[in-house]
Amino acid sequence: MSDQIAARLKEMGISLPEAAAPAANYVPYVISGNLLYISGQLPLENGKIITGHLGKAVDVATGQRAAELCAINILAQAKSALGDLSRIKRVIKLNGFVASTPDFVEQHLVINGASNLIAGVLGEAGKHARAAVGMAALPMNAAVEIDAIVEIA
Secondary structure, three states: OOHHHHHHHHHOOOOOOOOOOOOOOOOOEEEEOOEEEEEEEOOEEOOEEOEOOEOOOEOHHHHHHHHHHHHHHHHHHHHHHHOOHHHEEEEEEEEEEEEEOOOOOOHHHHHHHHHHHHHHHHHHHHOOEEEEEEEOOOHHHEOEEEEEEEEEO
C-alpha cells in the first residue's frame, strides 16, 4: 500500500480488517481486464452488522456510519484482490443500497458516508460516480450494502 494511502488511513483512524468471506454462492471480487468488481459489502465491524431500516429504527448518522463501514470493507476487499491499494487508478462507481421505509428520501445523505471516506482515503482516484437507492430489505437485515467498480493498474 502506498505510503500516502497508509498515512491517510492512519490519520482517519482506520485499520483495514481482513476481507470478509462471501456469505453465499459468489466470490468477493472479480478482476476482468483492468477492472475490479467488488461484491456488495455490508456494514460489518467487530463481527456485528448495523441492522434496521432508515426512517424507522436507524437515523441518518447511524446510516452514514454503516456506509463508512461498507467503504472500509470495500477497501479491504480491494487490498485482498490487489495486494496494494496504490494499484487503484480510479474508483469508477459505487452502488449504494439503503434499507429504508417508503417515506425515507435521504438515501443520498446516507451513502455520502461511503463517498466521503473513499475520496478521503484515495484522493482524486476516489472520486466516483454512484447510485443511492432505497430497498425494502437487505441481506441479514443490514441497513446498507455497497458494491464497487474500480479501475486498476
